[in-house]
Amino acid sequence: MEQRKNQKVNLDSLGPTVLSAEEKINWIRLSRAEPIGPITFFELIQRYGSAGKALDDLPEITFKGNYKRKFKIPTIEEASQELEEHHRIKADLIAFSESDYPEILRHIADPPPLISILGDRKSLQKQALAIVGARNASLNGCHFSQKLATELGSYGYQIVSGLARGIDTSAHQGALKSGTIAVLAGGIDHIYPRENRELYYSVAEQGVIIAESPFGTIPQASFFPRRNRIIAGLSLGVIIIEAAKQSGSLVTARFALEQGREVFVVPGSPLDPRSYGANMLIRQGATLIQNTDDIISGVENLGKIKPVLKQQEKKPESQENSSFNKENNAKMQQHILDLLSISPIGVDEIIRECHFSTAEVMLALLELELAGRIHRHPGGQISLKG
Structure with a gap:
């Protein structure tokens, strides 16, 4: 894929x-x-x-x-x-610049500046694979999720998932002895769903729980895609088991592709709506897997995840602002707003259309974003804020 x-x-x-x-x-x-x-x-x-x-x-x-x-x-x-x-x-806040921050997570496009952690922080530096799937999973799907998690753990991989019902729960349970990472959508202190309270404490004791949202935050629907990008970002690859047409697991798969990760999918019956999204991913080129060996052979050559883009050279501050003033800044901001609509376009395209340096355009975009006048999208795109 x-x-x-x-x-x-x-x-x-x-x-x-x-x-x-x-x-x-x-x-x-x-x-x-x-x-x-x-x-x-x-x-x-x-x-x-x-x-x-x-x-x-x-x-x-x-x-x-x-x-x-x-x-x-x-x-x-x-x-x-x-x-x-x-x-x-007994939790902590780890900043991006600190050594305990997961190395693999540093290289996604939008890493969280801070993560809350509860448990064994050393687990975050080990190689990991994510297992995600349906909340209303079948009994066979849950059994297979737990089996994969246990076997992958025996190979030394941490198992990442989202502590949700169904496939996530089974994955965490299968990996408790070898190590598992639960990524929450709300604050580190909010257990969701409540029925997984015992599992939450087991993961905290035998693995690690992490969250991006501030302490005390109650999870909302809009927080789960952000959570899913972290699940993918912590992993060498993402394994999908049972995903319906509108499944959040498909969002995790999209983030995995954007981050340069591998996507593995367990095929399902075409008669089961829970398999529609998973089978669609296979049609689009995801790796079909039927056992642990299929996954191991797919990830053994991946190695360490590298940054996905060549980094831009930063100019000295004096060069950035040498010919710039408030009048130019105001004109450029208006020019940028005139170029934008509610449909996202690339930042690079905006830079090409403006007759100022890249640093000056980026500063104007930053000011407009902080003012709430533009919206930033994944993939380096922006639009007017609707």
């Missing part, structure tokens, strides 16, 4: 290192600020060198982008409280 490539910010200079207590709090504040997503966060870090300096300049940046609403940034006290709440349940 053809693997897609996403535009990616050059993050090599950000890790691994040790953040000071003050800068850790600043990372929490910046990453939790209302309009800031992962890509924007790292663009700010690259431009200003630290979260603290970026926070100092946010009011000016949003003013330039004509941001109309009050900009919501957590206070130092609120960020400190979130860190304390993690420690209260």
